[in-house]
Every structure is written in C-alpha cells, then in structure tokens.
Amino acid sequence: xxxxxxxxxxxxxxxxxxxxxxxxxxxxxxxxxxxxxxxxxxxxxxxxxxxxxxxxxxxxxxxxxxxxxxxxxxxxxxxxxxxxxxxxxxxxxxxxxxxxxxxxxxxxxxxxxxxxxxxxxxxxxxxxxx
Amino acid sequence: xxxxxxxxxxxxxxxxxxxxxxxxxxxxxxxxxxxxxxxxxxxxxxxxxxxxxxxxxxxxxxxxxxxxxxxxxxxxxxxxxxxxxxxxxxxxxxxxxxxxxxxxxxxxxxxxxxxxxxxxxxxxxxxxxxxxxxxxxxxxxxxxxxxxxxxxxxxxxxxxxxxxxxxxxxxxxxxxxxxxxxxxxxxxxxxxxxxxxxxxxxxxxxxxxxxxxxxxxxxxxxxxxxxxxxxxxxxxxxxxxxxxxxxxxxxxx
Numbered sequence: 001x002x003x004x005x006x007x008x009x010x011x012x013x014x015x016x017x018x019x020x021x022x023x024x025x026x027x028x029x030x031x032x033x034x035x036x037x038x039x040x041x042x043x044x045x046x047x048x049x050x051x052x053x054x055x056x057x058x059x060x061x062x063x064x065x066x067x068x069x070x071x072x073x074x075x076x077x078x079x080x081x082x083x084x085x086x087x088x089x090x091x092x093x094x095x096x097x098x099x100x101x102x103x104x105x106x107x108x109x110x111x112x113x114x115x116x117x118x119x120x121x122x123x124x125x126x127x128x129x130x
Numbered sequence: 131x132x133x134x135x136x137x138x139x140x141x142x143x144x145x146x147x148x149x150x151x152x153x154x155x156x157x158x159x160x161x162x163x164x165x166x167x168x169x170x171x172x173x174x175x176x177x178x179x180x181x182x183x184x185x186x187x188x189x190x191x192x193x194x195x196x197x198x199x200x201x202x203x204x205x206x207x208x209x210x211x212x213x214x215x216x217x218x219x220x221x222x223x224x225x226x227x228x229x230x231x232x233x234x235x236x237x238x239x240x241x242x243x244x245x246x247x248x249x250x251x252x253x254x255x256x257x258x259x260x261x262x263x264x265x266x267x268x269x270x271x272x273x274x275x276x277x278x279x280x281x282x283x284x285x286x287x288x289x290x291x292x293x294x295x296x297x298x299x300x301x302x303x304x305x306x307x308x309x310x311x312x313x314x315x316x317x318x319x320x321x322x323x324x325x326x327x328x329x330x331x332x333x334x335x336x337x338x339x340x341x342x343x344x345x346x347x348x349x350x351x352x353x354x355x356x357x358x359x360x361x362x363x364x365x366x367x368x369x370x371x372x373x374x375x376x377x378x379x380x381x382x383x
Contacts, residue, residue, distance in 0.1 A: 034170070034174075035167055035170070035171045036170070036171045036174035036175055036178075037174075039171075051197070051198070051199035051203050052171065052175070052197050052198045052199065053168070053171075053198045053199035053200075053203050053204030054199060054203060054204070056164065056167060056168065056171075056204060057204070057205065060164065075170075077177070078170070078173040078174065078177070079166070079169055079170045079173055080166075080170065081170050081174075082163075082166075082167050082170065
C-alpha cells in the first residue's frame with residue numbers, strides 16, 4: 001500500500017474541515033451574513049477555493065449546537081435570505097478556539113524550523129513517506 | 131420571484147430535485163428550510179455571475195452550480211445525523227429501540243457485538259415475517275367466515291350439507307350459542323365476525339408499515355455502523371503493513 005494523491009487530498013480535506021468552520025465563525029463574529037455573502041467574504045481574496053455548498057452543512061451544524069442565531073429576511077430582489085450571526089455562546093467559543101488555533105499554528109511553524117536542523121534520520125523518514 | 135429563463139429554470143429544478151432526493155431522511159421542516167436556503171444561494175450567485183460575464187444563461191447557471199458543488203457535497207455528513215435525530219423526533223419506539231440496541235451491543239463489544247446484533251436482527255426479521263403470516267391468516271379467516279355467513283343466509287341447503295359432511299364442525303358453547311339463533315342470526319353473526327377479522331387484518335397491515343419501516347431503519351443504522359467499523363479496522367491494519375513494506379523496500383536500511 002502506497003501513499004497516494006487520494007491520501008493527500010483526504011488529509012487536506014480533514015485539515016480544512018475544522019479550520020473552515022472556524023473561519024466561518026470568524027466572519028460571523030464580525031458581521032451577520034447570509035450563505036452567499038459569507039461565501040463571498042471567505043473567498044474574496046482568492047487564496048482558498050471552496051465548494052460553496054459545503055458551508056451550508058457547517059452552518060446547519062453551528063445552528064444545531066446553538067452557536068449561531070439565524071433569521072429569514074425578505075430580499076428586495078429574489079427569494080428571502082437566511083441571515084446568521086454568532087450567538088453569545090458562539091462568541092465565547094470562538095475566542096477560545098482562536099487562541100487554541102494560535103497555539104497549534106505556532107506548534108506547526110516551530111516544527112518546520114526544527115526540520116532544518118541536521119537530524120538526518122528524521123529527514124530520511126520524511127523522504128521515504130512520499 | 132425570480133427571472134430565470136425556461137432553460138435555466140429547468141436546470142435549477144433538476145438540481146433541487148437531486149438535492150431533495152439526497153435529503154429524504156432529513157425531517158421535512160428542516161429539509162424544506164435547507165432547500166430554500168440553497169435556492170436563495172443559487173439565485174444570488176446567478177445574479178452575480180450574470181453581472182460579471184457575457185456568456186449565455188445556461189453556461190452561467192452551470193457555472194453557478196459547479197461552484198456550489200454536487201448535491202452529495204452540499205448535504206455531506208448531514209444524513210447520519212438526521213437519522214439519529216429522527217429517532218427522538220418521530221417518537222417511534224423502534225427507532226429508540228434501535229439506538230438502545232446499538233448502544234448496548236454494538237459499540238462496546240466489537241465483533242461479539244456484531245454477532246449479537248446479527249442475532250437480534252434475524253430475530254426481529256422473524257417477528258416481522260410472523261406478523262405478516264398472522265395477518266394473512268386473520269384475513270383468510272375473515273374471508274372464510276364471510277363466505278360461510280353468506281352461505282348460511284342465502285344457501286341454507288349447502289350449509290346443512292357442510293354440517294352433515296363435517297366440513298363445518300361446531301361443538302361446545304359455540305354450538306349452544308348457534309342453536310339459540312335463527313338461521314339469519316347465525317349468518318349475520320358470521321358476517322360480523324368476518325368484518326372484525328378483516329378490520330383486524332387491515333389494522334395489522336397498517337401497523338406492519340411501521341414495523342417494516344423500523345426494521346429498515348435498524349438495518350440502515352447497523353450497516354452504517356459496520357461500514358464505520360470496517361474503516362476503523364482498515365486504518366488500524368494498513369498503517370503497519372505500509373511500514374513493513376517500506377522498510378523492506380528501503381535501500382540501505
């Protein structure tokens with residue numbers, strides 16, 4: 001059994017899953033949004049390509065857990081929009097999670113720095129895994 | 131409400147239909163709201179794309195749906211949740227029984243649990259089958275009584291023959307009761323009984339719907355769980371294999 005492209009994609013998806021949920025919370029921390037405007041904010045700088053539909057299960061999950069509040073608002077053009085904003089519980093959780101994320105990111109960055117050191121056995125392992 | 135052309139409308143509706151099919155296990159209210167939300171998204175996105183490009187409307191709507199993703203992606207990981215929720219939502223005992231069974235036998239016991247679970251499932255299937263067999267018998271009895279009752283009223287001679295040849299046998303309290311009744315009364319009594327039997331049969335048929343639904347749900351749950359178990363086992367087994375293979379192949383190791 002070899003490490004494959006599929007394996008890589010799977011890991012990228014795994015990694016993104018939690019982070020995107022956090023990103024959604026971050027956007028909703030600042031402002032209230034409906035699904036499409038949320039997607040626009042998340043993708044506007046073009047660094048991340050996102051299947052737009054995937055944010056709806058995320059929103060539904062947040063809603064179910066009471067982390068967001070939602071309401072339907074009539075739109076002057078077209079069908080009504082469902083607006084979301086973080087609930088007080090959601091705001092609290094977001095603060096905690098973003099601290100956690102900072103810790104994790106610094107952990108990952110430090111590891112990168114460490115791999116520059118002449119620990120050759122570690123390097124070999126890395127190469128072999130490709 | 132919207133200003134789609136006919137072709138675009140058709141494409142959108144087809145997409146919504148596929149989405150709806152995928153969302154069937156989700157409770158209706160939640161599902162409708164979700165669909166409404168996606169519909170709104172498609173509309174907003176379409177407006178945006180329409181403003182940006184000069185391509186024709188079909189290309190545009192396909193671009194919109196492409197960005198949105200396949201229905202399977204849009205509903206990803208909602209389904210198993212909805213199934214678990216529906217247990218409490220529908221307040222149907224078998225759903226809860228399923229949850230309890232899984233909780234008791236499935237998760238902690240591993241393969242032993244699978245065996246127990248398989249046994250329980252077979253037993254439940256047996257119950258459902260015998261339920262339907264009983265229903266068939268009740269129906270049959272009802273029909274037979276109907277025929278006999280009609281015979282008693284309209285063809286007394288045939289009835290007498292049936293008694294003489296022993297096709298119909300009566301004794302004890304039934305015979306005593308019948309003896310007190312007029313022939314017409316006997317017929318009517320049999321017709322009433324026939325009616326009761328048929329109603330019972332129909333009621334059982336109706337109840338059976340829930341029974342089979344519950345059973346189907348149970349099977350879905352179990353299969354889902356087995357799939358998860360299989361994935362977990364694979365993850366536990368294969369990393370080791372991978373390591374061994376790589377150590378063998380690694381040059382100079």
